[in-house]
Amino acid sequence: MDFRKxxxxxxxxxxxxxxxxxxxxxxxxxxxxxxxxxxxLRYLPEVVLQPETVEAVSAIMRYCNEHRLPVTPRGxxxxxxxxxxxxxxxxxxxxxxxxxxxxxxxxxxQVVVEPGVITQELQEHVKAEGLMYPPDPASKGSCFIxxxxxxxxxGPRAVKYGVVKDYVLNLEVVMPNGDVMWTGAxxxxxxxxxxxxxxVVGSEGTLAVITKIVLKLIPxxxxxxxxxxxxxxxxxxxxxxxxxxxxxxxxxxxxxxERDAIEWSMKYVQSSGVSLPDDIQAHLLIEVDGNxxxxxxxxxxxxxxxxxxxxxxxxxFADSHEQKExxxxxxxxxxxxxxxxxxYKEEDTVVPRAELPELLRVIKEIxxxxxxxxxxxxxxxxxxxxxxxxxxxxxxDDWNNKLPEGIRKLFxxxxxxxxxxxxxxxxxxxxxxxxxxxxxxxxxxxxxxxxKVFDPNGILNPGKIFAx
Amino acid sequence: MDFRKxxxxxxxxxxxxxxxxxxxxxxxxxxxxxxxxxxxLRYLPEVVLQPETVEAVSAIMRYCNEHRLPVTPRGxxxxxxxxxxxxxxxxxxxxxxxxxxxxxxxxxxQVVVEPGVITQELQEHVKAEGLMYPPDPASKGSCFIxxxxxxxxxGPRAVKYGVVKDYVLNLEVVMPNGDVMWTGAxxxxxxxxxxxxxxVVGSEGTLAVITKIVLKLIPxxxxxxxxxxxxxxxxxxxxxxxxxxxxxxxxxxxxxxERDAIEWSMKYVQSSGVSLPDDIQAHLLIEVDGNxxxxxxxxxxxxxxxxxxxxxxxxxFADSHEQKExxxxxxxxxxxxxxxxxxYKEEDTVVPRAELPELLRVIKEIxxxxxxxxxxxxxxxxxxxxxxxxxxxxxxDDWNNKLPEGIRKLFxxxxxxxxxxxxxxxxxxxxxxxxxxxxxxxxxxxxxxxxKVFDPNGILNPGKIFAx
Numbered sequence: 022m023d024f025r026k027x028x029x030x031x032x033x034x035x036x037x038x039x040x041x042x043x044x045x046x047x048x049x050x051x052x053x054x055x056x057x058x059x060x061x062l063r064y065l066p067e068v069v070l071q072p073e074t075v076e077a078v079s080a081i082m083r084y085c086n087e088h089r090l091p092v093t094p095r096g097x098x099x100x101x102x103x104x105x106x107x108x109x110x111x112x113x114x115x116x117x118x119x120x121x122x123x124x125x126x127x128x129x130x131q132v133v134v135e136p137g138v139i140t141q142e143l144q145e146h147v148k149a150e151g152l153m154y155p156p157d158p159a160s161k162g163s164c165f166i167x168x169x170x171x172x173x174x175x176g177p178r179a180v181k182y183g184v185v186k187d188y189v190l191n192l193e194v195v196m197p198n199g200d201v202m203w204t205g206a207x208x209x210x211x212x213x214x215x216x217x218x219x220x221v222v223g224s225e226g227t228l229a230v231i232t233k234i235v236l237k238l239i240p241x242x243x244x245x246x247x248x249x250x251x252x253x254x255x256x257x258x259x260x261x262x263x264x265x266x267x268x269x270x271x272x273x274x275x276x277x278x279e280r281d282a283i284e285w286s287m288k289y290v291q292s293s294g295v296s297l298p299d300d301i302q303a304h305l306l307i308e309v310d311g312n313x314x315x316x317x318x319x320x321x322x323x324x325x326x327x328x329x330x331x332x333x334x335x336x337x338f339a340d341s342h343e344q345k346e347x348x349x350x351x352x353x354x355x356x357x358x359x360x361x362x363x364x365y366k367e368e369d370t371v372v373p374r375a376e377l378p379e380l381l382r383v384i385k386e387i388x389x390x391x392x393x394x395x396x397x398x399x400x401x402x403x404x405x406x407x408x409x410x411x412x413x414x415x416x417x418d419d420w421n422n423k424l425p426e427g428i429r430k431l432f433x434x435x436x437x438x439x440x441x442x443x444x445x446x447x448x449x450x451x452x453x454x455x456x457x458x459x460x461x462x463x464x465x466x467x468x469x470x471x472x473k474v475f476d477p478n479g480i481l482n483p484g485k486i487f488a489x
Numbered sequence: 490m491d492f493r494k495x496x497x498x499x500x501x502x503x504x505x506x507x508x509x510x511x512x513x514x515x516x517x518x519x520x521x522x523x524x525x526x527x528x529x530l531r532y533l534p535e536v537v538l539q540p541e542t543v544e545a546v547s548a549i550m551r552y553c554n555e556h557r558l559p560v561t562p563r564g565x566x567x568x569x570x571x572x573x574x575x576x577x578x579x580x581x582x583x584x585x586x587x588x589x590x591x592x593x594x595x596x597x598x599q600v601v602v603e604p605g606v607i608t609q610e611l612q613e614h615v616k617a618e619g620l621m622y623p624p625d626p627a628s629k630g631s632c633f634i635x636x637x638x639x640x641x642x643x644g645p646r647a648v649k650y651g652v653v654k655d656y657v658l659n660l661e662v663v664m665p666n667g668d669v670m671w672t673g674a675x676x677x678x679x680x681x682x683x684x685x686x687x688x689v690v691g692s693e694g695t696l697a698v699i700t701k702i703v704l705k706l707i708p709x710x711x712x713x714x715x716x717x718x719x720x721x722x723x724x725x726x727x728x729x730x731x732x733x734x735x736x737x738x739x740x741x742x743x744x745x746x747e748r749d750a751i752e753w754s755m756k757y758v759q760s761s762g763v764s765l766p767d768d769i770q771a772h773l774l775i776e777v778d779g780n781x782x783x784x785x786x787x788x789x790x791x792x793x794x795x796x797x798x799x800x801x802x803x804x805x806f807a808d809s810h811e812q813k814e815x816x817x818x819x820x821x822x823x824x825x826x827x828x829x830x831x832x833y834k835e836e837d838t839v840v841p842r843a844e845l846p847e848l849l850r851v852i853k854e855i856x857x858x859x860x861x862x863x864x865x866x867x868x869x870x871x872x873x874x875x876x877x878x879x880x881x882x883x884x885x886d887d888w889n890n891k892l893p894e895g896i897r898k899l900f901x902x903x904x905x906x907x908x909x910x911x912x913x914x915x916x917x918x919x920x921x922x923x924x925x926x927x928x929x930x931x932x933x934x935x936x937x938x939x940x941k942v943f944d945p946n947g948i949l950n951p952g953k954i955f956a957x
Contacts, residue, residue: 128731128843173680184678186687187655200931206909208839209871210652212641212691213909213916213927214954215936219654219687223680240737263596269708312737313784371676375596403677441674441681448681459681463668468683470942474935486682 024091024109024483027067034084035070040077042118045069054095054113058160058356059103059451060366066093066107073118075193075201075232082230082481083199085112091483092197094226096136096168099160101356101367102449104172104225108484114230116167122146123233130238131190131207136167136231152238155182158445159353167231173223175445177274177308177352180402182239184445186222193233194221197476207235220471225447226482228475245273245310246321247345251301251334255279255397258303259377261328262401265307266374268327270320274308275402277377282355282398282409289358294347301334305401306352355398356409364412364420366451368428370435371444374404383434384408391427392419405444425454432458448486456488490951492559492577495535502552503538508545510586513537522563522581526628526824527571527919528834534561534575541586543661543669543700550698550949551667553580559951560665562694564604564636567628569824569835570917572640572693576952584635587700590614598706599658599675604635604699620706623650626913627821635699641691643913645742645776645820648870650707652913654690661701662689665944675703688939693915694950696943713741713778714789715813719769719802723747723865726771727845729796730869733775734842736795738788742776743870745845750823750866750877757826762815769802773869774820823866824877832880832888834919836896838903839912842872851902852876859895860887873912893922900926916954924956 035044045051046068055063072078085092091111098105107113119135122143126132127150134143141161144154157176158164168174170192175184191205204217221228252258258277265272278286280302287295305328309320325336339345359365372380381397384406388395393415399407408431412420432442432455442452442459456465469487472479503512513519514536523533540546553560559579566573575581587603590611594600595618602611609629612622625644626632636642638660643652660672672685689696720726726745733740746754748770755763773796777788793804807813827833840848849865852874856863861883867875876899880888900910900923910920910927924933937955941947 126841126843128735129841130734131841173678173684175678175680179678186684196931196935202929202932202935206839206904206927207841207907208873208909208912209842210641210643210647210839210868210873210912211909212643212837212911212913214924214933215696215939216641216654216687216691217932217935219684220939223684228683240739266598267596271708316781316784369680371674371678373594373597373599373675374677375594400678405676405678436674439675441676441679443680444676444678445680456682459674461670463664464670464682464685467664467670467685467942471683471688471939474938474942 024089024111027090027111031088031090032068035081038077038080040072040074041070042073043071054107054115057098057100057103057105059101059106061364062103062106064106064108065110066113067110069113069115071115071118075195078195078230078232079199079201081114082195082197085480086197086199086478089478089480091480093482094230096165097163099164100168100172100447100449102443102447103451104447104449104485106450108450116165119232125150125152127152132236132238134166134234134236136165136234138166140164140166140169147238148241151241153241154188154236154238156185156188159356166234170222170231170234171224171226172447173445175400175403175405177276177400179400180275181271181273186219188236189218189222189234190237191235192218192221192231194229194231196229197478197481209237225449225485227472227485242310243312244314244317245308246317247306247308247339247348248321248325249295249337249348250305250307250328252303253300253332255303255381256378257331258305259381259401261305261331262377263375264327264330265324270324272307272324272402273310274306276306276352277401277406278304278306278352278355278398279396281396283351285358285362285396286351286355289361290350290354292347292351295337295351298334306348359396359409359411362411366410368408368410368431369443369446370408370440371403371405372435372438372440374402376438376440377401377404377406380406380435380438384431387427387431391423393424393427403444404440429455429458450485453486453488490577490947492557492579495558495579499556499558500536503549506545506548508540508542509538510541511539522575522583525566525568525571525573527569527574529832530571530574532574532576533578534581535578537581537583539583539586543663546663546698546700547667547669549582550663550665553948554665554667554946557946557948559948561950562698564633565631567632568636568640568915568917570911570915571919572915572917572953574918576918582698584633593618593620595620600704600706602634602702602704604633604702606634608632608634608637615706616709619709621709622656622704622706624653624656627824634702638690638699638702639692639694640915641913643868643871643873645744645868647868648743649739649741654687656704657686657690657702658705659703660686660689660699662697662699664697665946665949677705693917693953695940695953710778711780712782712785713776714785715774715776715807715816716789716793717763717805717816718773718775718796720771721768721800721802723771723849724846725799726773727849727869729773729799730845731843732795732798733792738792740775740792740870741778742774744774744820745869745874746772746774746820746823746866747864749864751819753826753830753864754819754823757829758818758822760815760819763805763819766802774816827864827877827879830879834878836876836878836899837911837914838876838908839871839873840903840906840908842870844906844908845869845872845874848874848903848906852899855895855899859891861892861895871912872908897923897926918953921954921956
């Protein structure tokens, strides 16, 4: 793609608009908008716009569409696939001023929220009304709900409560040509025309700019219990995941962590809350939730009986709010811990749940063949395993040239197992060259043509999802 | 649209194909394919093809695409919006030979099924393995799972378990140009490219022909309890629906029936199982399900306390399998009962649940204004109310010319209440002229362009969803 540079005239136009709170062209602010949480990638935009009204977003899009200027929407910049990186420079559309919870509809269990609200703040806001918005990505304390919708995020609770797409009822979006529209209706069931809502969910900011989100809520759940189960074999830990389901239990979280994951995370957050005997290879972090505490204790006991069929060490039952928080913090900080430890790449594999042991075996086998070390962890209950490949002693040449072949091989295995190449992080920039593994040429063509329907001039988040 | 007639040469080509079990051009078979369950509409096709392999479907589509012949896919013909009607004649693609459950994956709680399997048979098939496929449209004993996917069907259990779209993981489809592709992967979470799966679900056979369906399953639920609550005021019955949710309960079914609905249904199935005092205006049929029977009895009691705040008569607790079946039969047969009683039109309104009392009030008010009688019933727990408008004493002129204005007014009110014009029946043929109420011109244009991406020649199920 070929875009012209942003001119003084463009900036003057943006300055003339009402409802644009900030227009940044200074280096400090451009640098902030140049990165997200993906590896150490950095692409400097030419201007950062912070609109605060739908009308302003509409005017910006219309102008950029007419003048063929690339626009990259940006949430909190916590993405892991490079979706917010302005790879063709141009405009970063920073949505942080859209930071209001507009309406909690208690009667209908719905909330209308702007995209720039931090996910955890949204959760706390509705919790104060006795309601719950379940999806909770590890970055929930800093990520925006708009980014979650754009990437179709998951998180630990997805195993019981589903992912973001399962909660999005309706979206207000601004099309690349500036048209403002709703994608659906605020109803629980809808058989009226094509499902534009689910087409925009997970489209990574490439189809339209989200300006309002209507989410389904559920009544808040009263209690949860948490336990940490140490396994002497990682493969066993993966196999135990399916054993729990086959025994008829549905935990509200079922997280897998390889030894390195929890060990590095403990160092990173300077915690010594978990003892880590030498023979422990992996942990499962298992949560159950519900409104009947007695019932939950019974469930916890039954699940602990299931995992005791495997070669495990002593189970840690979290017996206070603080201990639960400590365990969850260890889990949530794995990604940052790995990042602080080494240059790394994160792959977001997902397979049918029962294939997890085979997936883990294959990951290690390919690592051996291509000479990379991986730290694996993630939402095992969904079959979703994050594979953090650490550079460590790898040469730059191997890292840049040999590793992509290893990743390619890994993704082929993932697809062979009935899975796909991203469970919740999206494709964005860093996975787009692997899309041909998950999809045939005609599938990719179909997606590209859908992109063209929304964005005929290709100005919205160019360079993402598709290799070329 | 202008299509040429099917020629002898076309028929000869279809005959030359392997994997086409039957080719019908005789009047009896054309008449069968000319109708579904929508009003008394009848559109004769020119040929009915019954393929039994994906390759045959692909060859048929490729040929019809090249020769610009209209193709209307057909399931069991139980649709209520005319989606299976061949309004431009041409080919009916009858999918009944795709009638196999291909694989129940107990380890991953998934099933791979062909579209021509009867929904209830699929449910019984997976139940034998201890699993459950929840969506259960009223026509479950005769409808096909492929039609359910095409219309994004619901049913009574949607209130707790969601609609068809919540269970579809992946689809094998044949594109209008004959390309065969999968829309996604067999995984619980997926952030890989655009959600083609959810674009095809509910697209009413206008985008592609479904040839395989991968559905998520859940462990079978052991127990359910059912009660029928008679209300002296219909508006009260609607208000009680929300009161149950606000009190924190989530029934597995929460069905509303106006007096006429249950009375006509009792006559139709010749049942006297329910006593119907003169002052009863409506009923709620309420089911709870779960694995702990004691817990269910408690829930039932708590819900009965909630409804007792309203002006109700004695609650009927179904105390045997037979009595449950009787009550469910009464509910399921309402549609047929109304149809047997009078020429009628069925509107499939859906609003945010708490707006139900207002919706019912508005329906009756508009009925009064436009001179029509309506029988209302449906999935109140989802805010989904079926409005059966009976012709009865209405003149043909009023029926054909005045009534559509009344329906238009009703749909405008539905949209004003935050709802939309079809909850689970689809738009098909009979609602397409009302799409401009639910969507703006730019929304409709977007949908039409998506249609064009899949089907540039407009041969697949032409004349549906869009007014022109």
